[in-house]
Every structure is written in C-alpha cells, then in structure tokens.
Amino acid sequence: MGRIVLNGVRKAFGEVEVIPPLDLTIEDGEFVVFVGPSGCGKSTLLRLIAGLEDVTGGEISIDGRDATELPPAKRGLAMVFQSYALYPHMSVRKNIAFPMRMAGLPEGEQKRRIEAAAKALNLTDYLDRRPGQLSGGQRQRVAIGRAIVREPSAFLFDEPLSNLDAALRVGMRMEIGELHKSLATTMVYVTHDQVEAMTMADKIVVLRAGRIEQVGTPLELYRTPHNLFVAGFIGSPTMNLIGGAEAERHGARTIGVRPEHIASGSPDGAPWVGTVGLSEHLGSDTFLYVHGTGLAETVTVRADGEVPLRHGDRVGLTPNPDRIHRFDAEGSRL
Amino acid sequence: MATQHSRAAARLMISPAVVVLLLWMIVPLALTLYFSTLRYNLLMPGANPFVGLENYRYFFTDPAFTTALVNTLLLVGGVLVITVGGGIALALLLDQEMFGQGIVRLLVIAPFFVMPTVSALVWKNMFMDPVNGLFGYIARAFGAQPFEWLTAAPLFSIILIVSWQWLPFATLILLTAIQSLSSEQLEAAEMDGAGFGSKFLWIILPHLARAITVVILIQTIFLLSIFAEILVTTGGGPGVASTNLTYLVYIQSLLQFDVGLGSAGGVVAIVLANIVAIFLMRMIGKNLDA
Ligand SMILES: Nc1ncnc2c1ncn2[C@@H]1O[C@H](COP(=O)(O)OP(=O)(O)O)[C@@H](O)[C@H]1O
Ligand SMILES: [Mg+2]
Numbered sequence: 226m227g228r229i230v231l232n233g234v235r236k237a238f239g240e241v242e243v244i245p246p247l248d249l250t251i252e253d254g255e256f257v258v259f260v261g262p263s264g265c266g267k268s269t270l271l272r273l274i275a276g277l278e279d280v281t282g283g284e285i286s287i288d289g290r291d292a293t294e295l296p297p298a299k300r301g302l303a304m305v306f307q308s309y310a311l312y313p314h315m316s317v318r319k320n321i322a323f324p325m326r327m328a329g330l331p332e333g334e335q336k337r338r339i340e341a342a343a344k345a346l347n348l349t350d351y352l353d354r355r356p357g358q359l360s361g362g363q364r365q366r367v368a369i370g371r372a373i374v375r376e377p378s379a380f381l382f383d384e385p386l387s388n389l390d391a392a393l394r395v396g397m398r399m400e401i402g403e404l405h406k407s408l409a410t411t412m413v414y415v416t417h418d419q420v421e422a423m424t425m426a427d428k429i430v431v432l433r434a435g436r437i438e439q440v441g442t443p444l445e446l447y448r449t450p451h452n453l454f455v456a457g458f459i460g461s462p463t464m465n466l467i468g469g470a471e472a473e474r475h476g477a478r479t480i481g482v483r484p485e486h487i488a489s490g491s492p493d494g495a496p497w498v499g500t501v502g503l504s505e506h507l508g509s510d511t512f513l514y515v516h517g518t519g520l521a522e523t524v525t526v527r528a529d530g531e532v533p534l535r536h537g538d539r540v541g542l543t544p545n546p547d548r549i550h551r552f553d554a555e556g557s558r559l
Numbered sequence: 560m561a562t563q564h565s566r567a568a569a570r571l572m573i574s575p576a577v578v579v580l581l582l583w584m585i586v587p588l589a590l591t592l593y594f595s596t597l598r599y600n601l602l603m604p605g606a607n608p609f610v611g612l613e614n615y616r617y618f619f620t621d622p623a624f625t626t627a628l629v630n631t632l633l634l635v636g637g638v639l640v641i642t643v644g645g646g647i648a649l650a651l652l653l654d655q656e657m658f659g660q661g662i663v664r665l666l667v668i669a670p671f672f673v674m675p676t677v678s679a680l681v682w683k684n685m686f687m688d689p690v691n692g693l694f695g696y697i698a699r700a701f702g703a704q705p706f707e708w709l710t711a712a713p714l715f716s717i718i719l720i721v722s723w724q725w726l727p728f729a730t731l732i733l734l735t736a737i738q739s740l741s742s743e744q745l746e747a748a749e750m751d752g753a754g755f756g757s758k759f760l761w762i763i764l765p766h767l768a769r770a771i772t773v774v775i776l777i778q779t780i781f782l783l784s785i786f787a788e789i790l791v792t793t794g795g796g797p798g799v800a801s802t803n804l805t806y807l808v809y810i811q812s813l814l815q816f817d818v819g820l821g822s823a824g825g826v827v828a829i830v831l832a833n834i835v836a837i838f839l840m841r842m843i844g845k846n847l848d849a
Contacts, residue, residue: 298750310746323753324750328752371747
C-alpha cells in the first residue's frame with residue numbers, strides 16, 4: 226500500500242512550464258524527500274500527487290490504480306501543509322475528527338483513533354483547546370494527527386517545519402522520523418533544506434527548475450553527485466568547486482572537494498597553500514575559510530575541533546585524491 | 560510606558576473632543592426628552608404645559624403603535640434575512656474566477672450609490688406598478704393578472720426595495736471576508752473529503768461568522784430608521800400596513816403638528832433600538848471578541 230508512480234507527468238501554468246515531463250517511482254513504505262531551491266516546483270509536484278492541481282500531461286498511479294483523474298479525497302493520501310491549515314474555529318479534537326466525520330466513520334471508531342493519535346503525538350492534554358491557543362510545534366502535531374487518523378496509504382508533507390524555530394525543528398524532525406518507522410507508511414516530504422533531506426530521507430529527489438537532477442539515497446548523493454548542481458546543493462558546508470589549471474590537471478573543467486576531504490597542515494610541501502581568513506570553532510569541528518590559494522575565492526576546510534590555526538596563519542591543504550569529484554564543461558560528472 | 564502623568568495628560572488632550580461629542584449627543588437627546596413631557600402642538604399655540612407621561616400614554620395606546628412596532632421588526636428581520644443570505648450567495652459567486660470580474664463587481668456595488676428616494680421611486684414606477692411596471696408586463700405576457708405590489712403586499716414590497724439597496728453592502732463585506740480565507744484551509748478540507756456543502760457549512764460559514772455579525776449590527780442600526788422608502792412608495796399605507804415606528808413618529812409630529820407626541824415616539828424608538836442592540840450583542844456579539 227502506498228506505491229506512487231509518476232509517468233511523464235507535466236505541469237504548465239498557462240504558457241509557463243513549471244514541471245517538464247517527469248518520471249518517478251516512490252516505493253511502498255519509503256521516506257522520499259523532494260529537495261531543491263525555492264521556486265523549483267517541489268510544492269507543485271506534491272500538489273499534483275495530492276490532486277490539488279491537475280496534471281497538464283502524463284499519468285499518476287497510486288497502488289497500481291490510475292489516479293490521474295481522481296479527486297484529492299479519493300486518492301487515499303493525507304497532506305500536512307506548511308501553514309498547518311488547521312480549522313481555527315474547531316477544537317483540536319474536532320480538527321482531528323474532521324476527516325473521519327467526512328468519511329462517516331462510526332463514533333466509537335473515531336474516538337478510538339483520536340485517542341491513539343493524541344497519545345502518539347502528546348496532544349492528550351490539548352484536545353479541547355482551539356488551534357489559536359497552541360504553540361507552533363503543537364499545531365504541527367495536530368496537523369499530523371489529522372493526517373494519521375485517516376490511515377492514508379501515503380503522507381505528503383510540504384515544508385512542515387519551516388515555520389518552527391531551529392531547536393523545535395530538530396525535535397520535530399526526529400518525531401516525524403520515528404512516526405515513519407512506527408507506521409511504515411510511504412511519506413513524501415518537501416523541503417528546501419538539504420540537512421532535513423539528508424537526515425530524514427530513504428531516498429532524495431533533487432529538483433531544479435522542475436527537472437529531476439538526481440535520485441538516490443543520501444549517501445549516494447553525497448558520494449557521487451551526478452552534476453555540479455547536486456554537488457553544490459548536498460552537503461554542509463558546501464563542496465569547494467575549483468576550475469582553471471588545477472581542474473585541468475585532473476582532466477576536468479571543474480573539480481569538487483568537500484571541506485571534510487581536505488587535510489590541513491604545515492605549508493611546507495603541501496599541494497595547496499593559503500592564508501586562514503575566518504575560522505569557526507564549533508567545538509567538535511573547526512571550519513577554516515582559506516584565502517589566497519589561487520584556486521578559488523575561498524576554500525573551506527573542515528579541520529579538527531581544537532586545531533590551533535588562527536586568522537592570518539599560513540596553512541597547507543592536501544585534498545584526499547580519492548575524494549575529488551570531476552565535472553565536464555556541461556557540469557556532468559566524469 | 561503609560562505613566563500616571565502621561566495618562567492624565569492624555570485625558571486632558573482628548574477632553575475637548577469628548578465634551579463636543581457629549582454635547583452633540585446629549586443636547587438633542589435632552590431636548591427630545593423634555594419636549595416629550597410637554598403638551599406642545601403647533602396648531603394650538605400658547606402655553607406648553609408640562610403633562611408628564613401623557614404623550615407616552617397616547618403613543619402607546621394609539622392603535623397604530625402595535626402595528627408599527629411589528630412592522631419595524633418585520634422590516635428589519637426580513638431585510639436582514641434577504642441581504643445576509645443573498646450576500647453570502649453573491650459573495651461566493653463573485654469570488655470565482657470569471658470573465659469581466661471587475662465590471663461585474665462594480666455593477667453589484669452600484670445600487671449602494673443610488674439614493675433611497677430614487678431607488679424606491681424606480682421600483683415603484685418601473686417595476687411594481689401594475690400598469691406601467693416591468694413585473695406587471697411580465698405577468699400580462701404570461702396572461703396573468705398583474706400583482707398590485709404596493710397595495711396587496713406593501714410591507715413585503717418595501718422589504719424587497721430596501722433589501723435591494725443593502726445587498727451590495729452585505730455582499731462587499733462578505734466577499735472580503737471570503738477572500739481572506741486561506742486557500743490551504745479549503746484544500747485541507749478537500750483532502751479530508753469535504754464536498755462543497757461540507758466545506759461551506761464547516762469551513763466557510765464559521766469563517767464568515769464575524770463578518771456576518773458586523774453586517775447584521777450595522778444594517779440593524781440603519782434599518783430601524785427606514786423612512787424615505789416608505790414615504791415615496793406607500794406613504795405608510797394602505798391604512799398603517801406599512802408604517803414603521805419612524806414613520807409613525809413622522810405622522811404624529813409632522814402631519815399632526817404635535818411636537819410633544821412626536822418626541823415621545825422618538826424616545827420610544829430610541830429605547831427600542833437599544834433593546835434590539837443589546838439583544839443582538841448578547842446573541843451574536845460574542846463572535847466579535849476572541
Ligand atoms: N498557481 C500558480 N500559477 C502560476 N504559477 C505558479 C502557480 N503555483 C506555482 N507557480 C510557479 O511555479 C513555480 C514553482 O512553484 P512551487 O512549486 O511553489 O515551488 P517550490 O515549492 O519549490 O518553492 C514557481 O515559479 C511559481 O511561481
Ligand atoms: Mg513550496
């Protein structure tokens with residue numbers, strides 16, 4: 226239950242083609258994250274799956290059944306919106322009960338599911354409050370509760386954490402992850418935050434301008450980005466991209482090295498030498514921003530947490546030769 | 560930081576406005592109250608002796624009084640039902656994407672700009688007149704006897720005319736309220752399996768509750784004192800069939816030149832308006848807070 230297949234799905238708003246024809250398979254039980262910069266069509270793609278937008282071309286099938294023309298309610302999917310979209314004049318209990326009431330479920334069953342959801346989401350004490358009286362995190366949980374009780378074949382999340390503060394976001398990220406483990410239901414999750422994508426996903430779909438740039442597990446994307454866009458998008462701090470003579474030496478137009486794959490040390494005999502600009506000490510790690518290497522404006526290096534380097538120090542950099550990514554003139558991986 | 564000092568200063572600063580406002584309201588009210596206790600008829604000049612509550616007794620025992628009271632409430636209630644119901648329907652329609660949206664919206668608002676006397680006369684002569692009116696023409700086209708609107712159903716005719724005038728106001732307020740409803744809420748309801756009826760009942764209507772309250776409160780204030788429409792159409796008749804309290808006061812004070820009796824009627828109208836207002840506030844005012 227919960228296998229979603231997109232076949233040549235296309236979406237245009239008037240003349241503007243937001244999603245060029247696109248194929249994608251979401252396996253049952255998978256946690257799939259759509260990630261990409263703002264405006265790349267993630268929400269549109271999710272809304273096409275949900276049925277809130279009509280496809281301009283192509284087919285969508287859910288559990289082997291053609292769902293292209295089905296109205297949203299008949300697709301058996303539940304959606305959690307970025308604004309939560311709770312019903313402000315209903316209590317939490319009524320909010321959660323709403324989809325079941327629409328489906329005409331018997332009272333007893335409704336009650337049982339509400340209580341189970343409230344317990345799972347720590348909402349038992351808030352069932353009689355209105356959404357306006359809850360914090361952002363609690364509202365988010367109500368929205369998830371309203372989705373759970375429908376027992377959908379897949380959950381759709383559209384940037385559900387972007388209205389929360391940083392600490393809460395980490396907590397909710399874990400809660401959603403655990404929810405996925407316990408329900409084992411397909412989840413499709415949209416975010417522009419690559420950290421969320423990396424930490425939560427079984428499978429990441431990187432989108433740019435409506436096109437799929439790469440599909441893979443977080444580690445696949447990290448290890449073998451198919452192109453410059455994915456290379457620059459996945460990983461934090463971002464990969465160092467170096468062109469010019471140094472790239473040509475490796476037989477490429479551009480090479481990429483992640484900050485964690487560059488060793489810092491004494492300038493003597495090191496292949497790259499530069500001056501430390503800013504050094505950020507995080508305790509566990511230190512991020513060095515090295516200038517004057519002649520390779521790029523700045524080269525970011527992830528060093529040991531207690532590395533004794535300071536602003537203005539000369540430093541030698543040695544990239545791990547096995548971890549150098551090579552890209553051709555079109556930006557594709559060599 | 561509202562210190563004791565700045566608060567005192569603030570009070571001092573706004574006091575002229577408050578005093579002017581008080582005088583503005585208190586003086587006419589006090590004079591009306593005063594006149595309502597005098598025997599003061601312009602046809603009988605001379606002394607205007609104090610007669611206590613005699614004018615009120617006259618007014619209340621006037622056989623037209625009960626009819627006027629009922630008519631007033633029917634008029635207000637009828638217009639409210641039509642304008643709120645019609646306003647919601649029109650607002651839902653106007654909220655849809657359609658060709659010529661701007662023009663259509665302008666046309667819907669237009670009746671609000673027509674003076675009450677003019678619109679009432681237009682309705683009386685061009686629509687409801689059994690000989691020259693459009694309704695009569697339509698009735699004859701179907702071979703039916705034209706309906707004598709203003710004599711057979713005078714109060715209902717006035718309710719129709721006044722509703723036509725106030726429909727734009729209700730529509731406009733409700734339309735802005737509908738437009739402020741987040742589309743994600745409607746989409747969430749759609750995903751939750753709500754059809755149009757359920758969406759309207761459980762999402763749109765509760766969202767409109769506050770706007771509906773505002774429409775009802777504002778319209779009630781104005782509808783309690785409908786006058787021009789009655790004057791130019793039925794003249795309160797036949798008999799007193801379409802006389803409301805405002806019109807009764809007019810008959811008493813101006814047609815019979817009895818200032819004392821008219822003032823008493825005015826005071827009764829004020830009291831009635833306040834009772835209705837309190838009643839409304841109690842009933843629906845709780846929608847306004849929270
Ligand atoms: N209803 C719409 N009408 C016209 N253009 C739209 C509509 N919805 C989205 N778009 C356009 O489609 C593109 C993708 O939007 P969206 O899917 O919301 O991006 P994302 O969620 O990735 O930030 C944007 O350029 C946006 O302007
Ligand atoms: Mg979006």
